[in-house]
Amino acid sequence: MDVREMDPTLADATDVARAMDVDPDRGLGAGEAARRLAEHGPNELRGTPPVPLWRRVLAQLNDPLVILLLIAAGISVVAWLIEGAHGAPVDAIVVLAVIVFNVIIGLVQEARAADAVAALAVMTRAHATVLRDGELVVIPAGELVPGDILQLAEGDQVGADARLLRSSSLRVTEASLTGESAPVEKDPATLREIVPLGDRSNMVFRGTAVNGGTARTVVTATGMDTEMGAIATMLDQTQEEATPLQREVGRVGSMLGRIVVGIAIVIMLTISIVERPDSAAEWVTVLLLGVSLAVAAVPEGLPAILSVVLALGVQRMARRxxxxxxxxxxxxxxxxxxxxxxxxxxxxxxxxxxxxxITSSGSVELTGVGYAPVGEAWVRARDAAADHVLGDEDDQLLAEVRAVLGVGALANDAQLAEREGRWEIAGDPTEAAFLVAERKIPGLADEVHRASRVAEVPFSSERKMMSTAHRDPAGRVLVFAKGAPDILLERCTAVLVGGERVPLDDVRRDALLEDVEALSNDAYRTLGVAARLAPELEEGEPALDESAETDLVYLGVVGIIDPPRPEAKAAIAQAHAAGIRVVMITGDHPATAARIAADLGIVEPGTVAVTGRELDGLSDHDLVEVARRTSVYARVAPEHKLKIVDALQADGRIVAMTGDGVNDAPALKSADIGIAMGITGTEVTKEAAKMVLADDDFATIVKAVHEGRVIFDNIRKFLRYLLCSNMGEVLTMFFGVVLMGVIGLSDAAGEGIVVPVLAVQILWINLVTDTAPALAMGVDPEIDDVMARPPRGARDRVIDGRMWTAIVSTGLTMAVITLLTMDLWLPGGIIPGGDDSLEVARTAAFNALVLGNLFAAFNARSATSSAFRGIFANRRLWLAVLLGVALQIAVVHVPFLQVAFGTAPLDLWHWLVGVALASCVLWVEEIRKAVIRARLRARGEAVV
Incomplete structure (x- = not known):
């Protein structure tokens, strides 16, 4: 039977080897291995070809606003050609320069992102020891084939998925694949039913590491057929969602495109009907008017400004x-x-x-977390007021604790050392925990390690315990044992009480088992410790076997846990205060997951974790309901993480997903923003993520959320400002053409069609005088406490109804003051008495429009607050406004700029009147905001 037609976990190991057509004692022959390698291909993960430069450039251009700018530039070139191609097409050149600048920013920022599947392949390059023609040989892991007999030992990287044939005390670290924090014990025994990935105890998987023991296995899958290959396939197929900002900017671009086309068509049709152009020159004029409207409606600088502001935000976040x-x-x-x-x-x-x-005399808690041996032992009495540091007055309990930790540290194969200020371990993390704990009891480590090991009975999953023999300085040989408490107690006949050996009767045995159950209920992993004097080993070379693991004295039990990060709890509390829900998703045991989640404040104590197996039986609708109310998941596989993220997104949530293991990568890619751990995270996780934490500190996420909210507020500010400016330009052009006769524009021009402001002048506003204030608003300091409000919904618009009201109101005010300025200086119209030429009047109107935009910059800093609140907080904005004024003076009075932009010099009176009229933009908005604030107070709502 083909192994692909069977589940190797449910079949006997010999049947799996038979299905793979291999002798477990000889392995494959060299010729057969070569044939299978040709058939199945190298044991590598399929990488995605790199995206060529031209496609990355096209991706940058695939933005509605950019497309709109390209269309406007194209129309401008066509109009320039129709006019006779005199000079250079300034409008088109400037717009194209903006587009190129924006593309360069995007390419530079995204150049660091590599292909995640390729990173998987790099991460898993290793060598493997296999049995070929009856001999053990070392080959590159990429040459492993299905049916290879793979030999594993401590420290080996597992090169392929394989079924255990036989093993001895095999423990495998699978955290990067399953999320299980502790090494997993492996056993060749056949499973009775299909179980989740983390519970397949008779299998080893590619990309994991052997923590201890040895094993002989038969390879069942290589390359993309492995569990890691399945993740790579899932990652490759996972689609990245557009961010809310990208979606909103896309909507704005599409809307502006429709507005541009609509207004241009309406105006050109109106002029065609009213003026009835009958010459090529007049039709060119109509076309140029359409171009002018396109230029007026499109915020040319928006894509570049958005990229620059976000890039500055990226730099600030990197510093954090x-x-x-x-x-x-x-x-x-x-x-x-x-x-x-x-x-x-x-x-x-x-x-x-x-x-x-926990010993027979009481319970002690050790402070301090991690491998740094810093902490104290506290006696936890029934009366909380009696809690105190374990000391000499607790002589009986202290002796028992010293015995437990001393024996656990000796019956141990791990190592603990300090390197460059950081404590590191080698070996089983559970055993290393004893080495850390003993150093928290003053003098214990120096005393204990005077005994030298002389023999051992290694740990095995069948026995669930290990023993070592040590000769102390007095020459005695002592047997020390540790293992599962219930198994250990069966081999004990006495219990240590103080320094005395007390017979272990049924009452004491039941009490000790209750202590173990209490630790398990608190989500601790438990290990019992026992010892005995071994007089029969005193003479000659000592030998130790299981017969020595009898008549033991039970010393106590320890509770071991992977402790929460101390800064994580405060960060989670800050997230909750900001209206952000924290959901924990892990491959660990449900009780452990629920305990950690409760300790961190993610859920209330007593909350039960939802398991991956429970998720498998849910429909998509039910999964969304479960995701809406569940904040802790346990025993989940990679596909479950992806389902949870998708369900939350389907419920309208904006989801950030953090992780460090390979198993997290697909969910990170699918989430609105994936966040990888920079220190402990695998390369594939970092590459799949959109953000990497350089310090692996969960609290950094909350800081980044704060920074992100400030940036979002600033984006709204400069969007409000730029769209107000463009609305003013569009309405100026629209009403200027429709009301040519009313404001005296047609009389000043004589015959033909004229516009109140030239297209090149509008381009000047959009790219020069508007850009600096918009950039300054992009780094505006925080005015309100952004973390005191809930996050915006996934369906909330960046540009909401209130903002559109402000945009239309400000734009209409700008149009009115611009056209009034032109009417004021032209002969005829509503306001009689003007006697300036069309060039001077147009320059004055252009001036008023620019100055109105600069006044609007102060309004745009808040939707409801007065412009005078914190008016001097942003010095960059003042510098930008002053720069805008200086540039405007230059374009009006410098001769070569006059020629380029069609301006004429103005006298002081023109300037003073222009400033006075332009300031109306500020005063009108102040009145409108005051009305809004009054209404909010009347409804009892907060005024920002």
């Missing part, structure tokens, strides 16, 4: 250890309403720690 890979992701993080986070290594230390010790 949050490295953002995609510009648009900056704003998304600020909009996050749910943060889905892995447990191991993200919320926890990923450093197993002994937290509690």
């Amino acid at each position: 250890n949050a490295v953002v890979k995609r510009l648009s992701s900056v704003e998304t993080l600020g909009s996050a309403s749910v943060i889905c986070t892995d447990k191991t290594g993200t919320l926890t230390q990923n450093e197993m720690t002994i937290g509690r010790i």
Whole structure:
């Protein structure tokens, strides 16, 4: 039977080897291995070809606003050609320069992002020891084939998915694949039913690491057929969602495109009907008017300004250890309403720690977390007021605690060392926890390690315990044992009480088992410790076997847990205060997950975790309902994480997903913003994510959310400002043409069609005088507490109804003051008495429009607050406004700029009147905002 037609976990190991057509004692022959390698291909993950430069450039151009600018530039070139191609097409050149600048910014920022599947392949390059023609040989892992007999030992990287044939004390670290924090014990025994990935104890998987023990296995899958290959396929197929900001800017671009086309068509039809052009020159004029309207409606500088502001935000976040890979992701993080986070290594230390010790005389808790041996032992009495540091007055309990930790540290194969100021371990993290704990009891480590090991009975999953023999300085040989408490107690005949050996009767045995159950209920992993004097080993070379593991004295039990990061709880509380829900998703045991989640304040104590198996039975609708109310998941596979993220997004949430393991990568890519751990995270996770935490600190996420919210507020500010400016230009052009006769424009021009402001003058406003204030608003300091309000919804618009009201109101005011200025200086019209030429009147109107825009910059800083609130807080804005005024003076009075932009010099009176009229933009908005604030107070709503 083909192994692909069977589940190797449910079949006997010999049947799996038979199905793979291999002798477990000889392995494959060289010729057969070569044939299978040709058939199945290299044991590598399929990489995605790199995206060529031209496609990346097209991706940058695939933006409605950019497309709109390209169309406007194209129309401008056509009009320039029709006019006779005199000089250079200034409008088109400037617009194209803006587009090129924007593309360069995008390409530079995204150049660091590499292909995630390729990173998977790089991460798993290794060598493997296999049995070929009856001999063990080392080959590149890429040459493994299905049916290879793979030999594993401590420290090996597993090169392919394989079924265990036989093993000895095999423990495998699978955290990067399943999220399980502790090493997993492996056993060749056949499973009775299909179980989740993390519970397949008779299998080993590519990309995991052997923590201890040895094994012989038969390879069942290589390359893309492995579990890691399945993740790579899932990652490759996962579609990245457009960010809320990208979607909103796209909507704005599409809307502006429709407005441009609509207004241009209406105006050109109106003029064609009223003026009835009958010459090529007049039709060119009509076409140029359409171009002018297109230029007026499109905020040419918006894409570039948006990119620059986001890039500046990226730099600020990088200084706070949050490295953002995609510009648009900056704003998304600020909009996050749910943060889905892995447990191991993200919320926890990923450093197993002994937290509690229970002996016959009492319970002791050890402070301090992780592998740094810093902390104290506290006696936890029934009366909380009696809690105190374990000391000499607790002589009986102290002796028992010293015995438990001393024996656990000796019956141990791990190592603990300090390197460059950081404590590191080698070996099993659970065993290393004893080495850390013993150093928290003064003098214990120096005393204990005077005994030298002389023999051992290694740990095995069948026995669930290990023993070592040590000769102390007095020459005695002692047997020390540790293992599952219930198994250990069966081999004990006495219990240590103080320094005395007391017989272990049924009453005491039941009480000790209750202590173990209490630790398990608190989500601790439990290990019992026992010892005995071994006089039969005193003479000659000692030998130790299971017969020595009898008549033991039970010393106590320790509770071990992967502790939460100390800064994570405060960060989660800050997230909750900001209206952001935190959801923990882990491959760990449900009780452990629920305990950690409760300790961190994610859920209330007593909350039960939802498991991956429970999720499998849910419909899409039910999954959304569960995701809406569940904040802790356990025993989940990679596909479950992806389902949870998708369900939250379907419920209208903006989801940030954090993680560090390979198993997190697909969900990170699918989330609105994926956040990888920079120190403990795998390369594939970093590449799939949109943001990397340089310090692996969950609190950094909350800081980044704060920064993202400030950036989002500033984006709204400069969007409000730029769209107010463009609305003013569009309405000026529209009413200027429609009301030519009313304001005296047609009389001044004689015959023909004229516009109140030239297209090149509008381009000047959009690219020169508007750009600097918009950039200054992009770095505006925080005015209000952005973390005191809930996140905006996924369906909330960046440009909402209130903003559109302000945009139309300000734009209409600008148009009115611009056209009144022109009417004031032209002969005829509503306001009689003007005697200036069309060039002077147009320049004065152009001047008023520019100055009105600069006044509007102060209004745009808030939707409701007065412009005078914190008016001097942003010095950059003042510098930008003064720069705009200086540039406007230059374009009006410098001769070569006069020629380029069709302006004429103005006297002081023209300037003073222009400033006075332009200031109406400020005063009208102040009145409108005052009315809004009064209405909000009347309704009892907060006034921002």
